[in-house]
Amino acid sequence: MCLAIPAKVISVDEFTALVTIEDVEYTASLLLLSDVHPGDYIMLHAGFAIEKVDAEEAEETMRLLLEMEKHRPE
Amino acid sequence: MKYVDEYRKKDLILSVAEKLSSASKKEIVLMEVCGGHTMAIHRFGLTALLPPTIHLISGPGCPVCVSSQHFIDTAMAYSKIPDVIITTYGDLIRVPGSETSLEKERANGSNIRIVYSVLESLEIARKNPDKSVIFLGIGFETTAPLTAAAIIQAEKDKIPNFFVLSAHKVMPPVMKALVEEGVKIDGFIAPGHVSAITGTSIYNELVTVCGLGVVVSGFEPVDMMQAILMLVNQIESGVPAVEVQYQRVVHSQGNVIAQKILSDVFDLRDDTWRGLGVIPRSGLKLAEKYASFDAERKFSVEVPESTEPKGCICGSILRGLKTPLDCGLFGKKCTPSNPVGACMVSGEGTCGTYFKYRS
Ligand code: SF4
Numbered sequence: 001m002c003l004a005i006p007a008k009v010i011s012v013d014e015f016t017a018l019v020t021i022e023d024v025e026y027t028a029s030l031l032l033l034s035d036v037h038p039g040d041y042i043m044l045h046a047g048f049a050i051e052k053v054d055a056e057e058a059e060e061t062m063r064l065l066l067e068m069e070k071h072r073p074e
Numbered sequence: 075m076k077y078v079d080e081y082r083k084k085d086l087i088l089s090v091a092e093k094l095s096s097a098s099k100k101e102i103v104l105m106e107v108c109g110g111h112t113m114a115i116h117r118f119g120l121t122a123l124l125p126p127t128i129h130l131i132s133g134p135g136c137p138v139c140v141s142s143q144h145f146i147d148t149a150m151a152y153s154k155i156p157d158v159i160i161t162t163y164g165d166l167i168r169v170p171g172s173e174t175s176l177e178k179e180r181a182n183g184s185n186i187r188i189v190y191s192v193l194e195s196l197e198i199a200r201k202n203p204d205k206s207v208i209f210l211g212i213g214f215e216t217t218a219p220l221t222a223a224a225i226i227q228a229e230k231d232k233i234p235n236f237f238v239l240s241a242h243k244v245m246p247p248v249m250k251a252l253v254e255e256g257v258k259i260d261g262f263i264a265p266g267h268v269s270a271i272t273g274t275s276i277y278n279e280l281v282t283v284c285g286l287g288v289v290v291s292g293f294e295p296v297d298m299m300q301a302i303l304m305l306v307n308q309i310e311s312g313v314p315a316v317e318v319q320y321q322r323v324v325h326s327q328g329n330v331i332a333q334k335i336l337s338d339v340f341d342l343r344d345d346t347w348r349g350l351g352v353i354p355r356s357g358l359k360l361a362e363k364y365a366s367f368d369a370e371r372k373f374s375v376e377v378p379e380s381t382e383p384k385g386c387i388c389g390s391i392l393r394g395l396k397t398p399l400d401c402g403l404f405g406k407k408c409t410p411s412n413p414v415g416a417c418m419v420s421g422e423g424t425c426g427t428y429f430k431y432r433s
Contacts (some may be wrong), residue, residue, distance in 0.1 A: 002110050002216040002267040006077040022075055029193060031223040032332045041077060043323055047191025051270040051323050053077055053294060053296050058322035065296060069089040
């Protein structure tokens with residue numbers, strides 16, 4: 001129920017964004033999120049964009065994880 | 075899929091698992107509160123990767139599962155009112171009520187429609203001005219703001235025939251109630267998308283009052299393994315805290331727009347949870363200002379005394395006290411195609427998940 005999926009923003013108008021998930025298009029309501037731009041990733045939940053995916057934070061998390069992997073004992 | 079595939083890489087999962095094995099010394103119980111987490115754990119077989127010291131138990135974070143029998147029975151009673159259209163998210167229509175289910179009522183001719191979004195429900199109201207459209211609002215802080223936004227939209231667009239029967243609930247009181255009840259929990263894997271809306275301060279009390287660690291986790295296997303590692307590190311070092319593993323989506327202040335809409339449209343009230351009883355200030359009802367959209371205020375129906383399905387131990391499962399394997403009906407009389415209890419209905423219900431991924 002609380003499922004939300006990362007979707008790529010293609011275009012934005014006043015109240016909605018056109019987004020894609022694996023090349024399938026969806027309309028995301030922007031009633032709960034502002035400052036959304038084409039190229040952003042948003043979390044889509046039951047027809048609404050509920051939050052943006054923060055690319056920098058994602059990179060940082062990944063960097064830490066890869067670091068851990070590097071130090072893995074052989 | 076970006077932001078999904080990279081968190082499913084086997085090498086990464088295994089390297090976190092190795093870290094976990096060396097970090098975990100104490101025998102601990104962690105509760106994954108959210109049904110989405112329960113689903114991920116079983117789907118990706120994560121329990122097999124954990125050291126024997128770590129035990130995971132499922133919590134009350136599946137909205138369909140915790141919906142009270144009274145709520146289901148009320149929805150059923152509404153569905154029998156002439157000129158009413160019931161709209162609902164999919165799973166709910168299969169939950170067995172005291173006597174029947176919405177699915178059966180639909181087969182009997184009630185006008186019940188499944189929607190993917192509450193906005194579709196609003197559209198149905200717009201297109202059917204001579205009917206009353208009642209949306210069954212279930213879900214936690216992730217989903218409740220959507221209902222709230224739809225209500226504001228209905229007011230703006232002057233759609234007088236759109237109503238909400240709210241069973242929306244909030245997470246912190248139930249987490250605290252479980253701890254106070256004495257369920258053995260050493261730390262919480264906290265729901266990622268609830269926290270995306272609320273921010274992280276809602277968990278502070280669990281740390282300061284209950285002394286438990288809380289880590290907000292994403293839903294992919296690497297996310298969950300990392301969140302468990304963070305909890306283990308907290309517990310081993312004896313310093314519980316609220317931490318966020320799901321940094322790419324969850325910010326400490328949450329989604330402020332959604333919070334504002336939520337608190338404008340809804341007020342807290344005491345609410346009944348399946349298996350847990352009444353929990354103070356754990357439910358959301360429409361605020362006075364939006365009373366005209368409140369199905370409960372608009373339609374009065376007689377709802378007979380609700381009864382729980384015989385032999386179903388859903389309630390104990392939702393409290394983390396039992397697993398579906400303890401239920402005599404599991405996989406026999408109770409299956410996803412013929413569910414006896416609510417926990418078998420939803421894909422993220424513990425019984426439904428166990429059934430799907432049973433080996
Ligand atoms: S298996 Fe079915 S009857 Fe048993 S607890 Fe789960 S939902 Fe209830």
